[in-house]
Amino acid sequence: xxxxxxxxxxxxxxxxxxxxxxxxxxxxxxxxxxxxxxxxxxxxxxxxxxxxxxxxxxxxxxxxxxxxxxxxxxxxxxxxxxxxxxxxxxxxxxxxxxxxx
Amino acid sequence: xxxxxxxxxxxxxxxxxxxxxxxxxxxxxxxxxxxxxxxxxxxxxxxxxxxxxxxxxxxxxxxxxxxxxxxxxxxxxxxxxxxxxxxxxxxxxxxxxxxxxxxxxxxxxxxxxxxxxxxxxxxxxxxxxxxxxxxxxxxxxxxxxxxxxxxxxxxxxxxxxxxxxxxxxxxxxxxxxxxxxxxxxxxxxxxxxxxxxxxxxxxxxxxxxxxxxxxxxxxxxxxxxxxxxxxxxxxxxxxxxxxxxxxxxxxxxxxxxxxxxxxxxxxxxxxxxxxxxxxxxxxxxxxxxxxxxxxxxxxxxxxxxxxxxxxxxxxxxxxxxxxxxxxxxxxxxxxxxxxxxxxxxxxxxxxxxxxxxxxxxxxxxxxxxxxxxxxxxxxxxxxxxxxxxxxxxxxxxxxxxxxxxxxxxxxxxxxxxxxxxxxxxxxxxxxxxxxxxxxxxxxxxxxxxxxxxxxxxxxxxxxxxxxxxxxxxxxxxxxxxxxxxxxxxxxxxxx
Numbered sequence: 129x130x131x132x133x134x135x136x137x138x139x140x141x142x143x144x145x146x147x148x149x150x151x152x153x154x155x156x157x158x159x160x161x162x163x164x165x166x167x168x169x170x171x172x173x174x175x176x177x178x179x180x181x182x183x184x185x186x187x188x189x190x191x192x193x194x195x196x197x198x199x200x201x202x203x204x205x206x207x208x209x210x211x212x213x214x215x216x217x218x219x220x221x222x223x224x225x226x227x228x229x
Numbered sequence: 230x231x232x233x234x235x236x237x238x239x240x241x242x243x244x245x246x247x248x249x250x251x252x253x254x255x256x257x258x259x260x261x262x263x264x265x266x267x268x269x270x271x272x273x274x275x276x277x278x279x280x281x282x283x284x285x286x287x288x289x290x291x292x293x294x295x296x297x298x299x300x301x302x303x304x305x306x307x308x309x310x311x312x313x314x315x316x317x318x319x320x321x322x323x324x325x326x327x328x329x330x331x332x333x334x335x336x337x338x339x340x341x342x343x344x345x346x347x348x349x350x351x352x353x354x355x356x357x358x359x360x361x362x363x364x365x366x367x368x369x370x371x372x373x374x375x376x377x378x379x380x381x382x383x384x385x386x387x388x389x390x391x392x393x394x395x396x397x398x399x400x401x402x403x404x405x406x407x408x409x410x411x412x413x414x415x416x417x418x419x420x421x422x423x424x425x426x427x428x429x430x431x432x433x434x435x436x437x438x439x440x441x442x443x444x445x446x447x448x449x450x451x452x453x454x455x456x457x458x459x460x461x462x463x464x465x466x467x468x469x470x471x472x473x474x475x476x477x478x479x480x481x482x483x484x485x486x487x488x489x490x491x492x493x494x495x496x497x498x499x500x501x502x503x504x505x506x507x508x509x510x511x512x513x514x515x516x517x518x519x520x521x522x523x524x525x526x527x528x529x530x531x532x533x534x535x536x537x538x539x540x541x542x543x544x545x546x547x548x549x550x551x552x553x554x555x556x557x558x559x560x561x562x563x564x565x566x567x568x569x570x571x572x573x574x575x576x577x578x579x580x581x582x583x584x585x586x587x588x589x590x591x592x593x594x595x596x597x598x599x600x601x602x603x604x605x606x607x608x609x610x611x612x613x614x615x616x617x618x619x620x621x622x623x624x625x626x627x628x629x630x631x632x633x634x635x636x637x638x639x640x641x642x643x644x645x646x647x648x649x650x651x652x653x654x655x656x657x658x659x660x661x662x663x664x665x666x667x668x669x670x671x672x673x674x675x676x677x678x679x680x681x682x683x684x685x686x687x688x689x690x691x692x693x694x695x696x697x698x699x700x701x702x703x704x705x706x707x708x709x710x711x712x713x714x715x716x717x718x719x720x721x722x723x724x
Contacts, residue, residue, distance in 0.1 A: 135592070142547060142595040143554070143572075144588055145580025157589060158596070160655045161539065168536045168609055178611035179618055181438045181468070182671030182699075183425045188467035207331040213561035222556055223563075223571040 130159050232257045233394045234721070237451040238478070240397060241299045244291065251291075251302030255284035255346050258304045262348075262395045265724045270370050271380075271390035273309050274317055274350040280304065283346040290344065299454055299478075301344030306396040308387050309350035310357055311442070312431040313337055320433045321365040321386075322355035324553050324560045324582030334431025335466065336400060336442050336459045343458045348396045351386030355584050356550070357407055357435045359383050360660045363651045364586040371647070372414060373722035375687040378644040381411030387445045388415040393724055398446040398455050402432060404439045405538055406639075406664025409676035412445055413639035413692025416678040416720070418452045418709065419445045423700050424671035425470040427456075428463035436545035437468075439538075439668040449677065449710040453477035456702060475703055481710035486520030488708065491624050491632035495531035496663055502642045504682035508691040509638045512679040512712070516636070519715055524632055528620040533613050534666035539658055540597050540610035541669065547594025550587060553579060589654060618670045625672075625698040634708055635696040637663050639676045643689035663694060673702050677709040678718055688720065 135155050139146050146154065196203035205218055214221040232240070232254055243249045259277050266272060287302035296302075312318050312330035314337075319325045333341070340347070354364035362370040362385035370385045372378040373393040380389040384401030388411035391399050401408040403421040412419025420443045427442040434440065444455035457478060462471040492513065497506070517523050555561035555578025562569060562577040569577075583591070597606035625631045641662060650656040667674045676692040683689070693712070697705040 130596075134596075138592045138596050138599070141599060142591045143551075143575040143579055144583070144591060145576040146588070150585075150588070154589060154592060157654050158592060160653075161589075161593060161658070164539060164655060164658070165536050165606060168533055168540075168613060169605075171533065171609070171613065173609060173612040176612040177615050178608065179614040179669075180611060181424075182618060182669075183468050183470060185425075185468065185470075190464050190467070204331070210331065211328055211558035213555060213558070214563040214567060220556070221563075221567070223569055223574060225571050 130155055130162065233261050236448045237300070237303050237397045237446065237454055238448065240303065244302050251284040251287040251346060252281065254302065255280055255304050258348060258396060265393050265395060268371060268376055268724060269373055269389050269393050269395070270368050271351055271386045271393065271395055272306070272349045273319060273321060273352050273367055273386070276316065276347055276349045280346050280348050287344050287346065297342065297344035298458060300340065300458055303345055303398065304348045304396050305340060305345045306348045306351050306387055306390045306399040307337065308353055308384050308399070308401050310353060310402050310433045311337055311400060312433070313350065316350070318350070318433070320356045321353045321367055322584065322587065323366040326560065328559055330431070332431060335428035335463045337431065339459050351384070351390055351399060353386055354383040354586065356433065356546070356587055357383040357402055357404060358546070358586045358590055360406065360410055360657055361645070361651065362386060363647065364584060366584045369647055372644045373724055374416065374689055375644065375684070378646055378689070379414070381414035381640070381644065383407040384445060385411045388412050388417055388419065391415070391417045391445050391447060392722060398444060398451050400442060400459070401445045402440060402442050403668070404435050405542060405668050406661045408443050408445060409639050409664050409674060409692070409694060410661065412676040414644040414690060416690030416718070417445055417447060418449050418678065419443070419676045420452045420456060420702070420706070421667065421674050422456065422460065422702055423470070423673045424668070425468045426460050426673070426700065426702065428461070428466040428469050430463055430465040434549040436542040437549065438545060439542060449675070449706055449713050450478055450481060452675070453481060453706050470700070472700060477703055477706050480703055481707050483707055484520065485516065485708055485711050488521040488634070489632040490516060490521045490523050491526035491635045492523060493526050493528045493531065493635060493637060495528055496637040500641050500662070501638060502682070505638060505641065505643060505691050508680040508682060509693060512693050513636060515715065516712065519711065526624050526632060526635070528624065528666070530613065530616040530620050531666055534617050534669065535658070535662055537610045537613040537617060537669060538665040540606050541614065543590040543594035544598050544607055545594070546590045547598065550583070550591055553582065555579070586654070614669045617666055621670045621672050621698070634705055637694045637696065639663060639692040639694040643682050643684060643691060667696060672699055673697050673705055675705045675709050677712055679712070679716060680718070681720070
């Protein structure tokens with residue numbers, strides 16, 4: 129059973145700001161989803177292998193090389209940086225994370 | 230003559246015989262969009278100007294005798310989950326509103342190289358999270374058969390656009406039924422290919438080990454035509470399979486005499502709408518009359534498949550959506566206030582930018598991956614995935630007298646009312662019960678229109694799911710085509 133504090137803790141891990149109303153609603157809804165998971169609690173799975181992907185492919189490599197499309201838009205710095213929220217010339221600005229002494 | 234009611238294969242012939250031009254066709258599609266789009270809301274972006282240019286180029290190629298493929302000059306719509314260079318790509322989410330990709334998804338490049346005309350970008354549940362398009366941060370698409378009902382989802386915009394003749398074919402994506410379920414609810418054909426058969430490069434990621442891209446079309450032959458263009462190995466997606474792509478559309482004529490069809494008893498156990506069940510059972514009876522052999526089979530872990538899916542999928546979602554941090558692209562509180570602490574940018578950008586369903590899935594996924602719950606949920610689900618996958622391998626095993634295809638319903642009910650399930654995530658998740666087991670197993674499946682049920686005096690479509698073994702696209706397309714020829718459903722929604 130997920131409690132209010134658990135929801136707040138998960139939201140913190142996921143870096144999500146939630147309103148009080150959302151915390152309340154999500155507590156109820158997430159608990160009802162966890163009811164769906166009850167089914168698997170008692171299944172015996174000790175000798176079963178895990179499956180993360182189904183292609184059977186392993187260690188697929190390719191050359192690490194720069195390739196531009198015909199109009200070179202995919203190689204234009206300006207184009208690639210055009211969606212950055214806070215930018216000065218070709219620099220992406222990130223808030224300071226280390227304080228000065 | 231209403232051009233736009235024809236299928237791709239029919240129109241392709243008319244173009245070849247110079248009875249029409251791509252420009253006329255494209256114009257008529259935009260006329261149709263103008264007329265019906267206010268009722269349907271299938272599109273989030275229309276690309277009339279570039280589409281008409283592409284149509285003009287196509288007509289030029291044709292008069293020069295240099296057409297690129299059967300899709301040359303054919304108007305196609307793209308789910309707005311596929312990146313399009315220089316064209317806003319939103320995943321129908323507020324957090325990606327205004328995002329303009331600097332590159333195309335591989336599938337978009339392949340369609341353009343085949344000469345397709347790109348009509349626009351279609352609506353979806355934000356980030357493909359949902360079964361109704363009600364989770365779109367922008368608008369809800371309406372079902373063309375009854376506009377008070379959902380078109381299904383998440384590729385609901387693509388399915389509705391095809392059903393309403395707003396394009397001749399469309400691209401969707403399917404993580405747990407997002408191509409098949411809307412196809413079923415809108416009476417169009419929707420194919421979820423084998424995992425890795427079609428490149429995911431440039432497709433906004435939902436759950437990367439489950440996501441596939443596939444066609445939604447008016448006929449099976451059209452779905453085959455689109456699939457043979459978009460399928461294949463891609464260096465830019467390391468999970469694509471390096472296996473030759475057959476000419477699917479040229480091998481649909483084999484009859485189904487002696488075909489072994491498996492009917493999984495678990496899928497007919499409980500919860501299915503009686504009228505839907507009747508349509509499905511009648512269809513199976515019909516396939517028997519067409520010469521197929523029907524066998525009852527068991528997929529014993531079906532009962533765990535939904536839980537497995539709803540653990541693995543949010544786990545991968547929470548990881549994939551961590552990239553939306555307000556720093557690199559998309560909605561950000563930094564745009565308006567440059568003087569904030571980094572953590573505040575994360576919390577507030579994500580808190581404001583994500584809709585309710587994205588948040589629920591991020592939280593579910595974060596929880597099942599967190600210390601203390603990883604073993605109880607995530608690891609267990611990975612193991613159950615093995616059992617679900619083994620179920621399918623066993624029933625398809627030719628050396629053990631396995632079946633050729635499996636047949637099930639696509640959706641337990643016809644299209645539901647808008648608002649009926651939007652506030653109850655569990656109810657919504659249960660509407661995927663017959664489609665989600667397919668994705669963890671990675672096998673291909675197609676939704677084929679097989680009939681209608683009546684609700685409030687309206688006809689609502691029912692689709693049949695035909696499941697094949699890994700890389701069995703050809704056989705499910707073949708069976709779907711044969712069934713389609715036999716049933717010959719000509720009904721159209723009245724709009």
